Amino acid sequence: MDPPLSSTVPQEDFLMFHQMDRDLYKILVTNLSRDPSESMRLLAMWLWLEKVGFPNVVKNIMSLPIILINEIVDESMICLSCLTNNNNASVIAMSSYEANDIPLLQSLMEKEISLKFFLQNRVEAIRGVEKTRREDCMSALGDIMQQAMMRNIADRMVENNSFLFGSTGPMNLQFGSVGIAGAMVQQQSNNNGGRGGIIPADDRTLFVTFSKGYRVEEWEVKEFFSMAYGDCIETLFMQETQANEQPLFARIVFHKVSTIDMILRGASKVKFSINGKHVWVRKFVPKRANTGRIMIPGETYGFDFGATR
Incomplete structure (x- = not known):
């Protein structure tokens, strides 16, 4: 068995080889605010598809506007669920799906792909995606993943502090009969600009x-x-x-x-x-x-x- 590429070439060259994968991963975790671990599994699945005969998956996804990349992610998550869902009833239901149930992903491929493909190749896909994630993605995307996770933690801390302190200093937690829940609703109303019954x-x-x-x-x-x-x-x-x-x-x-x-x-x-x-x-x-x-x-x-x- 050949050793992984990450262990046979200098790290700088390895990262350069995966530059497009890194750019797409940054879009997922930064511009689309997708979960870093989940996004890495998606990259692993797309790279695995390239290895088994679906060329230029990442390149074709990168050619799309961001709002369609988000749609591709949603469709790809359905594909991943075919691999990770052990519920027999769900698997049987998925097996009846056709290629047009993942229309955008299908449109990027040079040959037909469907959810049935993932079910029929489930064992091979699970092993291949995990091997790609472990040997390729962890080395190529690990630094971006760590930064994204730290940023998410910092954002949650900022959000918590924003509620407790507001923009003008500490909030008065003595809300009387209104309570904290009522104060949160009032805060949300203020943030929405007091639009009342107007539906955005x-x-x-x-x-x-x-x-x-x-x-x-x-x-x-x-x-x-x-x-x-x-x-x-x-x-x-x-x-x-x-x-x-x-x-x-x-x-x-x-x-x-x-x-x-x-x-x-x-x-x-x-x-x-x-x-x-x-x-x-x-x-x-x-x-x-x-x-x-x-x-x-x-x-x-x-x-x-x-x-x-």
């Missing part, structure tokens, strides 16, 4: 993804939902692309939250067919960076997505 746009927004290779136009999306639910759309934001490029996602802000409830019907993700083209919709959940700044489509993030391994 993010809470009335669906995130929509499209299949690569099947272009969906803005008018098609508007027409589909308007025909089904009436005059329901306040604003629709399609991904900004070049003239010859296909939008891969959109955000739809509805007038009412109840419209979203009717569309999802209690499910976390729903698939529709718009003029024969599959689209997936789910509730929009903005991701916050450690600075508290919301990550939204159309914002410049300062990463070079054209890097090569």
Whole structure:
């Protein structure tokens, strides 16, 4: 058995070889505020996929805008759950899934991949992902992981101190009949700017993804939902692309939250067919960076997505 690369080449060269993996890991734990340990397992799974015949997984993920990287992470977590879930009923249910249940991940691959692939290769995948995590990721990403974990601890300490001391000094813990819970609600109300009953746009927004290779136009999306639910759309934001490029996602802000409830019907993700083209919709959940700044489509993030391994 060949020794791991990390033990046969200088550390500087090893880190340079994994520079793109390190850049993607930084996006996960910093810009998307993902759990450092969980993110390392994801990198290990993506690298394992490259080893077993799915080339350029990391490179293709890095070519996406950050909001779609977040979607890829969500889909990849479902794949990991196929490997780690020992519940027989859950495994049987997952075995009936098709490739289009992980549409974005499938769109990055040069050959078909599905949740069934992970189930059929479960033993090999578990061993391969763990071996990659231990031999490659720990050496290539360990320093970033440690920094992210320390930063998370510091952020939690700051948050705790912010509650106890506020912005103008120590809070008076003698709340009388209101109690601590009431004070927290009041503090949250103050932080929200006293918006009262106004429902923020993010809470009335669906995130929509499209299949690569099947272009969906803005008018098609508007027409589909308007025909089904009436005059329901306040604003629709399609991904900004070049003239010859296909939008891969959109955000739809509805007038009412109840419209979203009717569309999802209690499910976390729903698939529709718009003029024969599959689209997936789910509730929009903005991701916050450690600075508290919301990550939204159309914002410049300062990463070079054209890097090569």
